[in-house]
Amino acid sequence: MKIRDYLQGYPAALRQQVKILSEQGRLGDYLTKRYPARHTIQSDKALYAYTSALKQDYLKNAPGIDKVCYDNNLDTLKNALGLHTAVSRVQGGRLKAKKEIRIAALFKDAAPEFLNMIVVHELAHLKEHDHNKTFYQLCEHMLPGYHQIEFGVRIYLTWRDQQRRHEEK
Template sequence: MIALKYLQAYPATLQDKVRELIAQERLGEHLAKRYPGRHEVQSDRALYAYVASLKQQHLKNAPAIDKVLYDSKLDVLRNALGLHTAISRVQGGKLKAKKEIRVASLFKAAAPEFLQMIVVHELAHLKEIDHNKAFYQLCQYMLPDYHQREFDLRVYLTWRELPSTINVNHRE
């Protein structure tokens, strides 16, 4: 049986459906049908503008974001698809915090829906630090189908790690 490390928290019935698609060598095809497009947000500057636009649309009163970038060092294996940090520095007797959002570089080639889900997740951390009920309510406020996209993103990550003989025909 194939271990589905990104889907371990989901019910066995969902995991079995994913395993069935893998066994039929149709998981890549399934994902391509659901998410056929690729976004055009390729540079750090474009990513900053994209994040700023979503922030302005949903979280006008949240703290400003100082830096947004794609990060090739984020470790997807430890569930770091994106990262929200606040770096505090003393400047002239005052404590200043700079907010940063980093998105794993592998999402440069992903569907726009996956990039949006990652950005919404990181933006929600501006208001809610912990992954609690209020955090997920905020994610759903910004992206009503947040939970479905998170599941599909985890399926996508599972597909990316399949041996190349299974997904060679569907690689981006």
């Protein structure tokens, strides 16, 4: 099986290890052992409360969030696991901007670490728009071990892709 772009940018040795596990059909076992739990945040309301609590803990001075929701339309093939937007609307004679965070719905059934990583990533965009050193330092501050969990998410996406291919056969 060919490894998708989910692991692009990682060292060849790591990609090779994932490829071997994938070919042996052991990615699911690896993920279950490493991330055995599933979170209970299933509604948009619960997701908003979860995200707001993290924001309050780490980003008190960042702009407020008006909406947080799961989104069935985010395309993981284009690396959109979450999305942060500022929607501008005219209300009366004024322009009002609303900050929104959308999380790919596939994370409803994921490990709590994966949901946490995606939310932290999107919250970090409230302070830092670009994926630069400062951005990733902020992610690591809010979630120690951020990079390892991000790698886990990419393995999870690879495994889901593998599962989808088997179902299509």
